[in-house]
Amino acid sequence: MIVEIGHYALILSLALSLMLGVVPLVGAVRHDAALIAVARPAAVAQFALIALAFAALTYAHVVSDFSVVNVIENSHSAKPMIYKISGVWGNHEGSMLLWVLILAVFGAAVAVWPPAMPRDLRALVIAVQSWIAVAFLSFILLTSNPFARAGLPPIEGNDLNPILQDPGLAIHPPLLYIGYVGFSIAFSFAAAALINGRIDAAWARFIRPWVLIAWVFLTLGIAMGSYWAYYTLGWGGFWFWDPVENASLMPWLAGTALVHSAAVMEKREALKVWTIFLAILSFSLSLLGTFLVRSGVLTSVHAFATDPARGVYILAILVFFIGGSLALFAMRAGELKRGGIFAPISREGALVLNNLLLTTSTATVFVGTLYPLALEAFNGSKITVGAPFYNYTFVPLFVPIFIAMPIGQMLAWKRGDLVGATQRLVFAFVCGLIATAIFAWWHGAPVLSIAMAGLSVYLMIGSFADIFGRVFGRGVSVGVALRRAFGLPLSAWGTAIAHAGIGVSLLGVAATGWGVERIVTMHSGDSYQVGPYSLSVEAVMPRKGPNYSEVVAIINVKRGENLVAHIEPSKRFFQTRRMNTTEAGIVTLGFGQVYVNLAEEMKEGAIDARLYWKPLVSLIWLGALVMALGGCLSVFDRRLRVGVAARARNAIPANAQPAE
């Protein structure tokens, strides 16, 4: 019964979305207040219906209702509760339902968002958002119904894919989807602005918080996915340039460009057409990612099931939204008024360079990801584009970004002083050089790691150079400096912290070159040296878990004679799916990690294993957390709260530029 209520709620939400896609649109075009007024309550109702459907599916999974096909295929009564709940989106149908749930959350959030924005703009955004909802709700109902009942309910389910039975499943997909789908708001705002033809600084101020929220979640989602792959796949790598990873990287790169171009538009009313284009591009790449992952054109752990009808349907959605929005863009872009002018050496100029490099690097990832698919469709040859391709294309494009980032922060709006900006970064340059020397002495080769480490230190310190210059001055007391520091806009702190986060991640990536890897056959009583630590194997033995059996190695990690940690890497066997997983034994020591991974079955008390020492590796993901923190601070910037900005504008004489 509850399952049918969920199914019915989903159908109702489709009907409601159809209405919501048309009525406010007509209202906005005809300036009919009554029709426009429908948008806000209906968007909230749409969210409530989809949430009800999602709750119903969650209920079926929690109580292990094996009369539902989705539960049979992906659950098992002995499965721990956290995986029963996260298993709801650990399959194709459920993950699409989570996708539309988040879409509806964003739609409802726009509806109840407090800042005063033009009523017709809000109605149009909600209408465009509903078109996306219609596309995906019909996709779910027609090709991937999660509520389908089984004719003959079995006693037990097939269990969830053991690789997915991990806390990562509870966190990674929701974060990533909030990021992906968050860009739908930027897209809807862009489409709404193109429909009503009003694109100005206020519009940029409306979308910036949404873009930042999407960007923060996408950053966290990608970092979480990377860490999950790192500890679960057992290769010790953090990024594989797998097409599915690239599918999430592309919207991130485009979204990063969008965050920056929206800042230019908000401050200077320049780059209007470009910002609209980036808003469309970011969401289009999110849709492309959904298509690549969900259609089965790629093979990966993420491709749960392949059904040609689904691929064709998502492709049709992709073509409709990308084609439609670009056609609208082509029609309207010429009518937009030109924005503020600026010299090439200026804050705007630096942000244009940032956009240029980010979109170009997006394009190289796009080529690397889709070229094999295109080539296969064209002449049938199958090729693999691996890490070397990206090392030769993506990395050279990113080095100038890293170098230019702190310089760009130092440049003034409209017309900057490049020499002055560089002079104020001398301290950061010197720190970078000293760090290079220290790392060269401490770790030695490879040269690339040393250079990257130096660059990362320059980046971390250079990111704060602007704030340092604004807070301290000749003869400024500590009290005054503190007061000034608290008085700075949050977005200035956000920028500095997010940029420094990139430096932190870069240092972690640089340090992978100094890692130690050993492949050994372990017996109990053996001891191995990896990096500064020695691992002594206490026992290698079989053990029972709730829905699996495992072989586990009990290992003490010592530094000299001192016991510093205890790890238990294991190899699990899941009876229901007859499948093995590897649970790496990982311990974080300082910022580095000792990583032990077992291979193959035990024979005569011995087991093959890979032992790693990875110095500073945790910085890769900590850096992403720092970036996300910077993004959060910017979201809460006072200037982005539109009402405040409007009051402030009224208080000062017209035409005055807001003080930076």
Next chain:
Amino acid sequence: MTRKSRRLVLIASAIAVIGVAVGLVLFALRGNVSFFYSPTEFAEKAPAPGTRLSVGGLVKEGSVSKGADKTITFTVTDTNKDVRVTYTGLLPDLFREGQGVVTAGVVGSDGWFRADSVLAKHDEKYMPREVADALKKQGVWNEGEKK
């Protein structure tokens, strides 16, 4: 600077960045992509020693043997032709005789394929698509049996 000359600077720098990127992509695509061959294609096309390739198929029953220092040799087959592979290192969890596998490496001068990476299928439902396609060509793949 006039609006026109500013735009010129913008367009020139855009062309420069995109030009560099296109150059890098073309350069990287020449040297850093590897073709996927089934054992039959491997036999037909006879790639020169030193060529970088991926070869995929089934691990032939009874062909896996482990030598000293973790060197493993096995045969990859699509039931029509075989390729002999050597690999040094740890095999993935799901590597078993009779199962699908994709190996990447270099063609040796002695006819052996020296793999530097071995990927096995992820679970019982999933077969690397390249392998499935290669096996379909040889008629040993039954639709619906494993998918």
